[in-house]
Amino acid sequence: MKTIAIVGASLAGLHAARTLRARGHEGRLIVIGEEPWRPYDRPPLSKQFLTQGWTPQQLALEDDKTPLDVEWRLGRRATALDLAQRRLTLEDGDAVAFDGLVIATGAAARRLPLNELRGTHVVRTLDDATALAEALARRPSHVVIVGAGFIGLEVAASCRERGLAVTLVESAPVPLGRILGNAMGEAITALHTARGVALRRGVSVTGHEADAEGHVRAVVLSDGCRLETDLVVVAIGVTPDVAWLQGSGLTLDDGVVCDETCLAAPGVVAAGDVARWPNRRTGETRRVEHWDNAVRQGKHAAARLLDADGSATAPFELLPWFWSDQYDRKIQLYGSALTHDEVRVVEGSTEDDRFIALYRQGDALSAVLCVNMARALPAYRALLERRAHFEEALAHAPRAMA
């Protein structure tokens, strides 16, 4: 291939670029990014960037040791893909011809009507986090966070660490219940309520009030309750950035639909938050919005792109892994707990906010949740990797829980 274009200049796109060069692509490599920045790391945006004064330079993902010889086209969206002509159109009208294409446009924060008000934030990009950090430094009197998913919870922790009053508003009855199940969702929620976060569960935001300058003054909840606030963070998830691919001929269904190897069309691969593929490891066909997936899938998709007939590329089988830092706790989940039949705490205890819990689906160990017991985790991870039975995993636990 003479020219490979990567649309998306974040984690998946960067790892795709590295892999393309490492595997011998000597032609042109063009990386197109909507944001004006070179690739940067997003996880600290809801944490260290808000609490420890991290600078954008500390987020840089590139190192100087391995120059990639990339032509960066930053600060411009790709607006259209012409598969037949092998050509991209950028928002400034420029056309980029390619032989191979990596789609890594990621996802964008979902917004509410109240996001039109001043004083209302999302946390997805460096610009978002910069604006939020500046607003937190002005010491708002009451922060309302809409959405108690991982980003909402991390922002809540960051606000509490800064001594700010926080209310979390979650539409589900249990925060993280869908991801971890209700029991473990409650265990994580307790980290926050014990540290002074107010939680309103089972309610959604139905209205808002602004002052004369258009700055948020209150939000109204579905139970009629009114919360006065001067800073709102909307953290209700993301939507894959695929609008620019409408009409391109690619199959779009909550993301770019790929085959098992990350191929979306001949000479076109997708990776990261935007890619939806059948993952043999979990049996799920879905997008995975984790940092670790962006790294691995970026590499895998790049290798697939260079493998013209696909004969040398295995299916992309991912054991999902993510972490979340909240206060002095590190929460990690290996595997998927979206559906499970049972969950058991096998080491530590939820009362101490320090535990390992195993998930069972059928006879199998299907996921491992770890809070601040990182040293005990590798053994369970190994059991998960070799698809151990749940009983075998229980037998590994130091105390019998039967």
Added chain:
Amino acid sequence: MQVKVHTHKCIGAGACVHAAPKVFDQDDQGIVIVLHKHPAPELIDSVREAIEACPAAVIALEAGND
């Protein structure tokens, strides 16, 4: 040779401990702990594996002794 880690960028994946258990350990939150800042020559290959495996690229092996 000496091992350097950017602890503040460690994400606690544990890849280093898997690759070089004699050189690296983790705390409760998974953050890397260097057990031997100047690893014996026979451990250097495992350190290089850890450098390769670390998803956050926080480990480096540098010449010299400080």
